Amino acid sequence: MSIIHLSNIRQAEILNESLQPLKNKIEERINLDRYTEGHKGSSLSSNMLHRIAFLTGLSLVSERTSIELEAVKLHPSNHIHDTTFSRNNLQSLWSALLKLRYHKMNIDWDNIPLKSRVVNLEMLRGVEYLLQSDHLDQWLLNNFSIGGRGALGSIPHLNLDLGFFDEIPAKLDLNSRNITNTQMLIAGTTGSGKSNLLAVLLNEIRTISVDTSYPVNFLLFDYKGEFADPQNRHWLALFETDAGAILDPMKKPLPFTPFKDFTGKTQNEINLYATEISTALSAIDRTSISANMSTRLTEAVIAAYRRTQNRPIDFEAIEREYASLLEKDKDDSVRSVLKQLIRTPLFAKTDEIDLVKDSFIIKMDAFPKEGVLAKALVYFTVSKLNIIYENLPKQAVNDECVELRHFTIIDEAHYMLDFDNRPLRELIAVGRNKGLSIILATQNMESFKSEHFDFLANAQYPLIMKQQSINDKVIKDIFGVTGSEFNKVKEAISQLQKGELIMRNTTATLLGMGDKFKKMKVRMLI
Incomplete structure (x- = not known):
């Protein structure tokens, strides 16, 4: 019998909520009560938590029933990431254990919703067991060895699962060898779904990479304060981080100096x-x-x-x-x-953190968006990133992928694009061979064609969401279309609904046939 392939597994509606107490309990066991300044406790990744629960559930010998499976309600769009099961090449093990536990039931393993219910049921079973009595302590005290580097030592393939092209899963390849750069531009009016798209991108980038030797960190300038809002703190777990990632310069200067150290320089x-x-x-x-x-x-x-x-x-x-x-x-x-x-002191006088070696969200909503302070925050922080980037070695490369280290994400980026923003231009230039990239989100697509710099010409992925107005020249530049093709693209943009976007169809362009664009429905995450 063939191996059961665990991919595109949908997530149960109650899974995240059920896993949180287990996450808290494990982190209490593996962390100290207090740490000295500059150190922090370990945080369990979602992938690791899923694996722990799944393995524990499969280890239990109780009989499985169809009634239990039918009771599992699946989330309409959220998935358990494929890397949960692919790490360390354990697909054959998971397959064998699933067949062992469900040998008395007639399971169609090609039926993704049914397979998803099975996987979620095992995770929920494992959570319930580990939260009882002293089961967790007994489980943690078992010694085991994985052996070999496996996926841990490999450059992760950041092939992001963003949603669907019609009924086909929509993937965005960021770091295959044939991808020229990873700059992303997102244009969408208020209410178009930009924030959810940013969340999905961060969720995918972090989930795929955080369990490997090549984690991809991020710095998000949160102009609207959504990602730093206390009411949205549960979002942070989706990005494999916590409230310690939030930096609020209104309360305390950002913990680094933006100015260069010229000790020993000319x-x-x-x-x-x-x-x-x-x-x-x-x-x-x-x-x-x-x-x-x-x-x-x-x-x-x-x-x-x-x-x-x-x-x-x-x-x-x-x-x-x-x-x-x-x-x-x-x-x-x-x-x-x-x-x-x-x-209003925005920056500390010394470096207390490394902006690239961890992930951070800078809360920006208390500052007037077009004011000096907001612009200085972004301008000098990006300048600091360039200083760090200069001293990094080139990105690692293997036969299939190139290493990505860090993403700088500027929401409401139009406030930083309408003047000669030298640090931002330098960041784009320096980042290409250092594994560093940017995501710029703005309201209108024309914001990316600044008189000082053509950001569109340097972007691998312009992602166009619902627009207030449509700029004909920008459409022609992005999609390389004229005549009837241009009218088709323009009509597609005008009909976009919340959570939908269009992007270039590079395959059609290379072949010289078919539509020059693809329409995507982004999965809902927040």
């Missing part, structure tokens, strides 16, 4: 960087800085580094040096911007 490097800072402060405030003001600001940055002996500076130091170059008590637009950044 003066010329500092001079060039000082000019960049001068340009940045002009860009985020849309001010027209005169040549004298720009020169003065550059000199102030250089003087601030001189006082710290080339260690990282801060905005207070820049303002102090800048003021010393002005007439007494005089003010100007540059000093006004610096004072805003000082009154």
Whole structure:
């Protein structure tokens, strides 16, 4: 008899809720009561939790009945990730155990809903058992060895399960060798389903990778505050993280300095960087800085580094040096911007975290979206990412996949695209050979064609959701269509409903036949 293939397994409606007490109980056992500053406890991944429950359920010899199976209600769109079962090449083991436990029942193992009920029933059975008496302690005290690196040591294939093309599962391949880059652009008006799409992307990226030696972390700029909202804290488990990932700069400065450390570097490097800072402060405030003001600001940055002996500076130091170059008590637009950044301190003076080696959500909703502070938060944080990226080795590569390390996600990105955003451009350029990528979400597709930079030309996956208005030129640029093909794409966009998107159909383009676009229904997650 053939192996039972465990893929596209739908999730029971009560599975996540049932697993949470077990997750809490296991983490209590494996973590200390307190940790020193800079250390934190271990968090059990969803994949690992599913495997524990599944294996425990299958180990129990009680008789299985059709009544139990019929009682399992499946979620309409959420799935247990395929990597839950594929890790360490245990498909044959799972198959053998399932056949052993269900040999008295006539199970059609090609029937995905029925197979899904079986899998969920075993997980729920395992959870119930482990939460009773001292069963969990007995289970944890058993010694076992997996042996070999298996999937743990492999670069995970980030072939994301986003939903459906008609009835066919919709996959998004991020890191096969033939994928030129992983930049994603999402355009969708309010109510189009952008937030759910972002959640599905994060859920897939983290679930696939977190159990491997190549976890993919993320930094999300949460302009609307949805992902950082206490009422939505249950979302965080979907991204294999917890409330410790949320950084709120209104309550506490972000725990890193955005400024470079030039210890052991040349003066010329500092001079060039000082000019960049001068340009940045002009860009985020849309001010027209005169040549004298720009020169003065550059000199102030250089003087601030001189006082710290080339260690990282801060905005207070820049303002102090800048003021010393002005007439007494005089003010100007540059000093006004610096004072805003000082009154609401956005960044710490030293690095307390590594932005790339963990996942974080920066809460942005308390700041006016087009104001200096919001722009400074994103601009200088992305600048910090570039500093980190410069020192990373090239991404790992094997015969099939390339390593991805990190995603920077900017929701409501149009606020950061309508000026010359040099750090964002550099992030795109540097990231390609370092395993780093971006997801930019905005309301209108035309936002991506800035006069300063064509983000569309650099994106592997433009994903178009419901639009308030449709830009003909952008459609032609994305899909390479004219005439009747153009009209067909435009009509498809105009008919999009919440949770639907269209994307390029690269196969049709290569073959020169068929529609140049595909329509996807994104699975509901949040």
